Amino acid sequence: MEKDYKIKVTDTSKLNDHYKEAIQEGTYDGEDIDKFFNTIKTFDIAESLLKKDFSNQSIKFEIITDKEKIPLDIRLGDKNFQQGIEHLIKVGGSAINKEKLNDTIKKDLNKQLEQYKPKTYDKMLDGTFKALKNISEIANKDIAAMIQEFANSYLKTRGKYEQKKINNLAKEPSFFKQKMNEFFKKKTK
Numbered sequence: 563m564e565k566d567y568k569i570k571v572t573d574t575s576k577l578n579d580h581y582k583e584a585i586q587e588g589t590y591d592g593e594d595i596d597k598f599f600n601t602i603k604t605f606d607i608a609e610s611l612l613k614k615d616f617s618n619q620s621i622k623f624e625i626i627t628d629k630e631k632i633p634l635d636i637r638l639g640d641k642n643f644q645q646g647i648e649h650l651i652k653v654g655g656s657a658i659n660k661e662k663l664n665d666t667i668k669k670d671l672n673k674q675l676e677q678y679k680p681k682t683y684d685k686m687l688d689g690t691f692k693a694l695k696n697i698s699e700i701a702n703k704d705i706a707a708m709i710q711e712f713a714n715s716y717l718k719t720r721g722k723y724e725q726k727k728i729n730n731l732a733k734e735p736s737f738f739k740q741k742m743n744e745f746f747k748k749k750t751k
Contacts, residue, residue: 566627567667569595573622577638581605581619589626599674602643609639627667647671 568591574582584605590598602621609617617639625632625647634654636642642653647668 564592565595565670568626569598570624570626571621572624572633576618576620578619585621596674599643606638606641606643610641613639625671643675646675650675
C-alpha cells in the first residue's frame with residue numbers, strides 16, 4: 563500500500579551489530595515502512611527487557627513528507643515506539659515539526675506506533691511456515707522433506723506452547739526475554 567510519507571534511516575552507528583543486520587541506513591517506503599516499524603518496535607521491547615535501567619542503543623531517522631523532513635533521534639528500550647508519533651517527536655525531534663504533519667500521515671504513523679501485539683507476530687510466523695510448507699511440496703524432494711519437517715515441528719511446538727498457556731502451566735511472563743537472551747548468546751558465540 564502506497565503511503566504519503568517515507569522513512570529514511572540516517573544513522574545506525576549507535577545500534578549493536580545484531581540490530582544493524584536487520585535495519586540498514588536508507589529509505590523505506592510502502593510495505594517496507596511496516597516492516598521497519600515492526601522490527602524497530604520489537605528491538606525497542608527487547609532492549610527494555612534486556613537492559614533494566616538504561617539502554618545505549620539509539621537510531622536516527624527522518625519522516626519525509628511532500629513538504630518536509632522531520633528528523634528524529636530515538637533511544638531504544640523506553641518503549642517509545644508504542645506511544646504514537648506525537649510522543650516520538652517530543653522525545654526525539656523538534657516541537658516545531660509537530661503541527662506540520664497532515665492528519666492522514668499522523669493517523670497512519672500512530673497505527674504503526676501502537677502497542678506491541680505478540681499474537682500478530684505469531685500469526686505472521688505461522689503464516690510464513692505454512693507458506694513454506696506449501697512451497698516445499700513443489701520443490702526438490704530433499705528440500706521439501708526438510709522444510710516440511712521444520713514447519714511441522716514449529717507448528718507443533720507453537721501449539722504445545724499455546725496449550726500450556728491455556729492450561730496455566732506456563733506462567734513464565736518473560737518468555738520473550740528468555741528467547742532474546744538465547745538469541746544473543748548464540749550470536750556472540
